[in-house]
Amino acid sequence: MNREQQPSRRTVLGGVAATGLLATTGIAHAEQGLPERIQEIIGRPEFHGAQWGMAFYAPDRGEVIHAMNRGELFVAASSFKIFIGATAFEALGPDRRFHTRVCRTGPVIGGVLNGDLVLVAGGDMLLSGRGGPTGKLSLPEPDHSYPGAPPLPGDGLAEIRALAAQVKAAGVRRVNGRVLVDTSLFREGRENIALNNQMITVSPMMVNDHIVHAIVTPGNTVGAPAGVQAVPRTGHVRFVNEVITVSGTPKPLIFVDNRLTGEVQLGGPVRYVPFYVQDPAPFAATVFTEALRDRGVQVRGEACRVSRRVPIAEHTSLPLSEQAKVMLKVSSNIHTVTIPYLVGAIAGRAHDDPKASYHEFRRALFRAAGLDGDPAGSDQDLYTADTFIKFLAHIAKRPYFRSFRQTLPIMGRDGTLAGNQPNSPAAGHVYAKTGTGYMNKTMNKALAGYIELPGGRWLTFAQFMRKGVASMAEGIALGDQAQEAMAEIATAVYEGSRR
Numbered sequence: 001m002n003r004e005q006q007p008s009r010r011t012v013l014g015g016v017a018a019t020g021l022l023a024t025t026g027i028a029h030a031e032q033g034l035p036e037r038i039q040e041i042i043g044r045p046e047f048h049g050a051q052w053g054m055a056f057y058a059p060d061r062g063e064v065i066h067a068m069n070r071g072e073l074f075v076a077a078s079s080f081k082i083f084i085g086a087t088a089f090e091a092l093g094p095d096r097r098f099h100t101r102v103c104r105t106g107p108v109i110g111g112v113l114n115g116d117l118v119l120v121a122g123g124d125m126l127l128s129g130r131g132g133p134t135g136k137l138s139l140p141e142p143d144h145s146y147p148g149a150p151p152l153p154g155d156g157l158a159e160i161r162a163l164a165a166q167v168k169a170a171g172v173r174r175v176n177g178r179v180l181v182d183t184s185l186f187r188e189g190r191e192n193i194a195l196n197n198q199m200i201t202v203s204p205m206m207v208n209d210h211i212v213h214a215i216v217t218p219g220n221t222v223g224a225p226a227g228v229q230a231v232p233r234t235g236h237v238r239f240v241n242e243v244i245t246v247s248g249t250p251k252p253l254i255f256v257d258n259r260l261t262g263e264v265q266l267g268g269p270v271r272y273v274p275f276y277v278q279d280p281a282p283f284a285a286t287v288f289t290e291a292l293r294d295r296g297v298q299v300r301g302e303a304c305r306v307s308r309r310v311p312i313a314e315h316t317s318l319p320l321s322e323q324a325k326v327m328l329k330v331s332s333n334i335h336t337v338t339i340p341y342l343v344g345a346i347a348g349r350a351h352d353d354p355k356a357s358y359h360e361f362r363r364a365l366f367r368a369a370g371l372d373g374d375p376a377g378s379d380q381d382l383y384t385a386d387t388f389i390k391f392l393a394h395i396a397k398r399p400y401f402r403s404f405r406q407t408l409p410i411m412g413r414d415g416t417l418a419g420n421q422p423n424s425p426a427a428g429h430v431y432a433k434t435g436t437g438y439m440n441k442t443m444n445k446a447l448a449g450y451i452e453l454p455g456g457r458w459l460t461f462a463q464f465m466r467k468g469v470a471s472m473a474e475g476i477a478l479g480d481q482a483q484e485a486m487a488e489i490a491t492a493v494y495e496g497s498r499r
Contacts, residue, residue, distance in 0.1 A: 034496050035066065041488050041489055041492075042465075042485065042489075044485070047467065047485070049467055049468065050482075051465070051467070052068055053068060053069035053070065053385050054068050054069070054070070054462065054463040054489070055068075055385035055386060055461065056459050056493055057390075057393060057460045058459055059397075059458065059459075065459070065493075066493070067385070069385070070384060070389075073376075073383065074384070074385075074444065075382060075444035075446070076464075077381075078331050078433065079434065079447065079462070081327055081328055081331070082408075082433050083362060083365075085324045085339070086404060087340075087365050089400045090361065090365050091343045091346075091348075091358075091361045093320065093400070094319060094404065095319050095320070096346075097320075099124070099315070100119070100120065100122050100159070100163065100315045101119075102163055102167055103310055103311050104312050105117075105177065105306045105307055106176075106304055107307075108171055108172055111173035111174060113176060114304055114305075115176070115177045115305070116175070116177035117175050117180070117292075118182050121181065121203065122185065122317075123346065124159075124206070125323050125342075126323060127160065127205075128159075128207070128208045129152060129159070130152060131159075132158075138153055139326065139414065139415065140152065141330050141414075141418060144209070144211065145211060145274060145334050148271070149272060151215075151232075152208075156208035156211075157208065159315050162315060163288065163315055164288065166313035166314070167292060167297060167312060168296065168297050170312040170313065172312070175297065175300065176300050176302055177300070177301070177303070177304035177306075178299070178301050178304075179292070179299055179301075180285065181282070181285045183203055183280075185204035185351065186204055186341050186342075187353070187354075193333040193334055199278075200337070201278055202337055203281060205280050206338065207280065207284050208232060209332065209334050210276055210277045211274045211277065211334075212232065212234065212236075212277060213231045213273065213274055214239055214255075214272070215230075215272060216243055216272070217229075217264075218265060219244075219264075222245055222246060222247045223245065223246075225241060225243065225244060226241065226243035228260060232287070234286060235290065236277075236286035237258065237275060237283075239259075239275070240258055240260065242259055242260060243264060244263050245264055245265070245266050246264070249265070250263035251263045253273045324339075324404075324407045325415075327339060328408050328415070329407065331433075340355050340359075342354070344357030344358040345357075369390055369395075370394070375387050385448075385463070387462075388460070388462035392450065392460035405431045405450055408449050409434060411426060411429070411431075412428060412487075413427065413428050417487065420483060420484055424487075425494060429494055430449065430451050430490045431451075431452070432448055432450065433447070434483060436479050442475075443466065443478050443479050443482075444466045445466075445478075445479050445483060445486070447483065447486040448463070451493060453494065453497045463486045463490075465482045465485075
């Protein structure tokens with residue numbers, strides 16, 4: 001996710017860096033024929049006119065083993081999420097857990113709470129049923145936050161229902177007061193999640209990623225209204241259905257506030273449209289109240305005299321090392337805009353301006369990696385391959401490296417790289433973040449991360465491509481081809497190291 005900018009256009013010049021020391025190592029054999037293999041891949045007809053930049057770096061020897069335009073600025077797109085994830089690991093630690101608590105503000109007498117129930121937000125981004133009953137994280141690709149993707153499997157309100165069950169187990173049968181939500185961990189903010197300029201409210205209370213899905217089923221005849229079902233079902237969101245069944249090519253499905261407009265094709269497939277809830281705290285209050293009532297706990301909603309808070313229920317999240325996978329493996333933009341707030345609020349104790357505090361942590365990490373705290377072009381989401389390989393090399397020396405690399409997509413195995421090179425020798429050995437950006441009829445593609453070599457050594461790398469296209473459809477097809485090409489290049493580097 002990025003505000004993609006029109007990149008500068010410069011002639012592509014390839015270059016290879018190698019030293020005498022490097023030529024005596026196993027990596028030297030990787031270099032024999034590697035430039036030719038890479039040129040063969042990027043010289044395919046579909047990439048005619050494209051500009052490429054890349055660098056492959058061996059941190060243990062301080063050597064760049066292959067590079068092309070390593071100092072040129074390219075659009076990083078979602079590959080820049082590596083910087084956010086690493087900053088969170090550095091500032092909070094991979095084992096950080098987030099606590100969502102329920103407190104009462106009055107006494108419970110005969111099962112009646114004469115006070116309020118307060119749901120205290122702790123920044124848990126997985127109040128969505130992703131953890132499941134076994135604690136194994138659910139990471140379908142594409143993520144449910146993207147238009148067209150289905151809802152997450154399971155119950156998106158599972159953790160909220162579990163908290164309601166704890167309240168009942170604490171002896172509460174009726175709440176004379178209200179159900180409130182405390183979001184004081186940080187001041188909520190508005191952010192663009194780069195999905196058709198969609199804005200969301202970033203909040204420490206995130207239920208089901210702030211999403212209620214509209215599941216749209218075509219009607220039985222042309223002209224009939226489509227069927228629309230909300231998932232998860234809640235009284236907080238009531239869709240106005242204006243979708244019509246047609247025989248020809250349907251118009252796109254679009255939410256205008258809570259009105260769902262557009263068309264579906266007769267006999268066509270079920271369609272999925274995410275509705276982004278704009279008021280996270282009231283949404284959480286509603287679904288929690290509904291969960292309480294489902295458990296037989298009545299909420300009267302009257303004003304009551306408030307006393308000190310007493311905790312009666314709590315949900316403890318999976319650790320940050322799992323939370324970050326939603327941003328990195330399946331590239332959730334909603335999690336991307338939320339993590340900086342959590343870093344600033346928790347590590348920086350900056351509850352009023354957490355983003356400013358986050359940026360100080362990020363700058364410090366860049367400087368520790370030997371980089372400028374604000375690299376040239378970064379304000380426009382432009383980065384060089386050199387910036388990435390140096391940053392990643394620094395992270396490889398940090399104590400959390402092992403868990404951090406597991407948050408990245410693994411080529412041929414999971415996340416946004418699951419379908420790339422699944423049968424190659426390098427499958428399971430390339431840990432890297434993808435990036436895709438389309439703007440001003442230019443497709444930008446990126447891939448950055450680590451290659452695990454036989455014997456346990458690591459390379460850091462970054463690859464970029466940009467090319468002008470005639471349409472978004474052409475750009476999407478080119479982006480898929482470029483991602484597979486980048487995976488092939490990573491495989492070529494891996495295979496060469498084995499010779």
